[in-house]
Amino acid sequence: MDEIEPTPVGKFVQALRTRLRSDDRNQHCLLRGEISQWKPYASGHTYFSLRDDGGQINAVIWKGRCRIPDGIKDGQEVLIIGNVDLYPARGQLQIVVERIELIQKIGALEQQKQKLLLQLRQEGVLDRPRKSLPALPKHLVIVTGKNSAALADMLQLSQSRWPGIRTTVIGVTVQGDRAVEEIVRGLSVARELSRTNIADSLEVPPCDVVIVGRGGGSPEDLWAFNLEAVARSIAAMPMPVISAVGHESDILVSDLVADLRASTPSHAVECCVPLIDDQLAFLVDCEDRMVLGTLRQFNDAQSQLQQLKLRLQLAPSKGVSHAVRQLERLGNDLHQRTATVLQHHKQRLAVLANALQISHPKRVLERGYMMGVDHEGKVISSVAELNKGQTLSLQFADGEADANIDNIRQHEEET
Numbered sequence: 182m183d184e185i186e187p188t189p190v191g192k193f194v195q196a197l198r199t200r201l202r203s204d205d206r207n208q209h210c211l212l213r214g215e216i217s218q219w220k221p222y223a224s225g226h227t228y229f230s231l232r233d234d235g236g237q238i239n240a241v242i243w244k245g246r247c248r249i250p251d252g253i254k255d256g257q258e259v260l261i262i263g264n265v266d267l268y269p270a271r272g273q274l275q276i277v278v279e280r281i282e283l284i285q286k287i288g289a290l291e292q293q294k295q296k297l298l299l300q301l302r303q304e305g306v307l308d309r310p311r312k313s314l315p316a317l318p319k320h321l322v323i324v325t326g327k328n329s330a331a332l333a334d335m336l337q338l339s340q341s342r343w344p345g346i347r348t349t350v351i352g353v354t355v356q357g358d359r360a361v362e363e364i365v366r367g368l369s370v371a372r373e374l375s376r377t378n379i380a381d382s383l384e385v386p387p388c389d390v391v392i393v394g395r396g397g398g399s400p401e402d403l404w405a406f407n408l409e410a411v412a413r414s415i416a417a418m419p420m421p422v423i424s425a426v427g428h429e430s431d432i433l434v435s436d437l438v439a440d441l442r443a444s445t446p447s448h449a450v451e452c453c454v455p456l457i458d459d460q461l462a463f464l465v466d467c468e469d470r471m472v473l474g475t476l477r478q479f480n481d482a483q484s485q486l487q488q489l490k491l492r493l494q495l496a497p498s499k500g501v502s503h504a505v506r507q508l509e510r511l512g513n514d515l516h517q518r519t520a521t522v523l524q525h526h527k528q529r530l531a532v533l534a535n536a537l538q539i540s541h542p543k544r545v546l547e548r549g550y551m552m553g554v555d556h557e558g559k560v561i562s563s564v565a566e567l568n569k570g571q572t573l574s575l576q577f578a579d580g581e582a583d584a585n586i587d588n589i590r591q592h593e594e595e596t
Contacts, residue, residue, distance in 0.1 A: 191269065198267040207265035212276065215289065216257050218399050230399075231261065231276065234289075239275040250283045255400050256291030258284040290400070294407045297434060301412065311440040312421040314453050317460070317533075319386035320347045321453065322374060324367035324393040327352030331396035331425075331446040333563070338450045340562050343457050344552075347385060349374060355395040360405035368393065368414045368422075375420050391418060392449045393435065394425035403427050406435040415439050425449035464533055471526040475519060482515040552576045553584075564591045 201207050214231035221227045225244030230237050240263065242249065253259070263276040301307050321339065325332050332350065339346055351370050353363035374388040393415065395403070405411060406426045415422050416438045424439035425446040436442035443449035489508050553561040553573045561567065571586045 194267065194269045194272055198269060201265050201267055209262055209279070210265065210276070212261050212263065213284070214259065214261075215291075216253065216255055216259055217401065219253065219255050231259070232401075239273060240278055241275055242278045242281065247278060247280050249281060253281075253283065256294075260284060290404065290407075294434060297407070297409055297412065298437065301416075301434075301438065306412075306416050307437055309416070314421050314423075314441065315389045317455065318346070318390045318453055320349065320374070320388045320390075322349045322351060322371040322388045322391045324351045324353060324364065324371060324391060325446065326355045326395050329355075329396060331394070333565075334447050335392065335450050336562055338447055339454045340560055342450065342454045344560060346454060349388070356398065356402045356405060361408050361410050364393065364405060364411050365414045368411075368418060371420075372418060375418075389420050390453050391420060391422045392425055392443075392446070392453070393422060393439075394443070394446055394449065395427070396446060397428045397431070400431075403431060403433060406433040408434070411435055412438045423449045423452060460533065464530065467526065467530055467533075471523070471530075475522060478515070478519060478522065482511070485511060564589055 212231060214233045217230040217232050217237070219227070219229040227242040227249065229240055231240050232238075240261065260282045261276065261278050262280040263278040266275055266277045267273070268275055298307070323332065323335055325335070332352075336348065336350070339348060349371075351367040353367040354360050355364065368391070371388055371391045374385075376387065394406070403426055406424070412434045415424065415435055421440040423441045423443050424433065424435040425443040425448065426433045426435055427445075429444035432442075441449075441452060443452055486508070489511070553575055555561060555566075555571070555573060561573065567573075567586050567589050569586055569589065573584050573586065575582045575584050
């Protein structure tokens, strides 16, 4: 028996492509489905998926191949005429579109979304007053995918903007059959952390802001954030909630019911975690303005007193008593105004200084903690950032020490 030579995969794929193209049943196919992942490129080509409840197939419209209806987008239902083809480089089956027309109704998923939005609007959920974000958050809770890239970005950014900020991560599944249940559960845990008695038992400040969301994905991947249970859980939260789902172009029901919509997870952190250097600069500016304002009031009052003294010297005796009373009244008014201004600025500075004092990394170190910093001065917030043999600087409240990493053990994340 002769040995059979194996066929190179490229040759096999090309042969399969030829057979597909030569079969008339694969040419000028009339298909109906819902647009998903619609992506026009600078090259002029447009890629998308055509789907319904029974299946899905990739499709492409080559530049200049056919007219594309205006305003076409994800969720719309279309009719297409196209040819079955195989993209050899990826072994990917696709439809090359020759004609595409909108069916004058929205797709099933988009219809479900619009129906929910109409119901929420009629109930006043979308028009309710939104809760304001705290100027200096004491306890940030993040509800998002476990060990996701979006979570890593948010943690790194929050620590760089305000080192030592109290953060609790509630890891959940953000897509698939269990996503809605787990997102609602994560928000329920965050709600419990906002209660003073619960927080006191854990010796942490109550949660005062929540970020819920995930990184980008297809409309189907993000769809849990378009469903009623998630929307109502967000609207019922006692503290402000930031919805940060997908990319800037993705608008979900969660974005419309939350207290604030962020274009990306990283943008959500920028919205609620201030830069510590900006706050320090603000304190210095407050102090400068308080001193200048007080001096200006003293100078104005002193100028008025000088004018009164001059008038007293020139006034006849019968007007002296009136001028004296006016002078006393002006002196009392000056004293009260100065005391009020000073007290107001002292209280404002005390509040800001106290918040900075509590959140400053040195205060955390004084409670018995230490902070690891790599050779570039970056704070290490996860064992995933460590390597064996790496040298770290361990910073304590009263000094620092160098340490070498010999063993790395990563724990399961608790929610």
